[in-house]
Amino acid sequence: MPRDDSQGKVDTVADAAPQNWVDRYAPGWLLPYLRLARADRPVGYFLLALPCFWSVAFAGRSIGAPFPDPWLLLLFAIGAIVMRSAGCTYNDIVDRHIDAQVARTRSRPLPSGQVSVAAAVVFMFALCFAGLAVLLSLNPFSIALGLGVIPIVALYPFMKRISHWPQAVLGLAFNWGALMGWAAVVGELAVAPIVLYVGAVAWTIGYDTIYAHQDREDDAVIGMKSTALRFGRGTQTWLSAFYGLAWSAITLAGLAAGAGLVFLAGMGLAGAHLAWQVATLDIDDAQNCLARFRSNRDFGLLIFVAIALDMALASWT
Secondary structure (H helix, E strand, O other): OOOEOOOOOEOOOOOOOOOOHHHHHOOOOOHHHHHHOOOOOOHHHHHHHHHHHHHHHHHHHHOOOOOOOHHHHHHHHHHHHHHHHHHHHHHHHHHHHHHOOOOOOOOOOOOOOOOOHHHHHHHHHHHHHHHHHHHOOOOHHHHHHHHOOHHHHHHHHHHOOOOOOHHHHHHHHHOOHHHHHHHHHHOOOOHHHHHHHHHHHHHHHHHHHHHHHHHHHHHHHHOOOOHHHHHHHHHHHHHHHHHHHHHHHHHHHHHHOOOOHHHHHHHHHHHHHHHHHHHHOOOOOHHHHHHHHHOHHHHHHHHHHHHHHHHHHHHHO
16 A cells, blocks of 8 residues: 655556656655556556647658658647547556555556545546647538547446457547547548558557566456466567557558658668567566556657658758
8 A cells, every 4th residue: 555655645556667757756745646547657658648749740751741740740749648538547447456456556546545536537537628629620520530539438447347358449449539630630541540540559569468467467366367477478479469550560661651751661671670679578577568568659759850851852952
């Protein structure tokens, strides 16, 4: 159970980085809500935003733009922050009794009693309204497309109770931006964003399987399911397959959008990064799993930088 200090704060939750900015600077009254929003674990914001960024950049490349639309990047960054926060809050409301039985999650604000369910619901709806404001800033096709992800998001936290594949449903929800970014630029979909979406979903199944290995033993005891439990000692083989699909599909999406050699060079580096994750993964070491999960931010940034540089070079020639 977390310990109160003299300022009304509590010890860092289990999977947050030591001395993160939330624990260091947030006032005591706000701290539990920032933790509910995972602001002390910001890698998830990157993992949600980056497929949006890839898609905006690919769409720009397809129409000959010299760089990704900065206004759309800003909107998607804000959207990723508020909607990831809302999604985590929703998941914690649904999973609060399960989280209380898992070592890594029992210190979260809801199972530890730092935030009431009613307060969490109000917080979640406030975040959803902020996300809706961002969505309404896009074109009509994007607005309709954005609303289509709601049933998938609503379903996700229940999947671990009935299937070993909750990571696949997370991938479907978490990478909707791979479709949204393209739609926001050109007002319709095409082959490239659909292929990108497939690749991004496979990527999420891979990195969230790594993440789920932290809870493998607790999940088995309380009857929860995951790809970590499904794959078991075969995780590296499965991970190689999903990461291979992710890399191939993202590369094909780039080629379909007209990307060139700079992008392909960046994908070579990104592929080496995925290979490093697989080769060095130790599913019995929670810190090893957490570090490789977090490193997917770097994979995503490599791809975005590669697309942006490819766009810039194409505009100069």
